[in-house]
């Protein structure tokens with residue numbers, strides 16, 4: 803699940819793969835909804851604080 807463009811799973815120091823910042827509240831209590839969004843460079847996320855889905859550019 804968390805191997806996103808990362809061929810080596812042992813390199814996991816970049817937590818931003820999982821903790822995407824919410825554009826509304828800038829919180830990191832978010833979850834990735836789908837591996838791929840409408841385009842390849844976007845992904846859908848969901849903020850548990852706002853209870854709103856949002857797109858994140860990757």
Ligand SMILES: [Zn+2]
Pocket residue numbers: 824825826827828829849850851852853
């Ligand atoms: Zn939020």
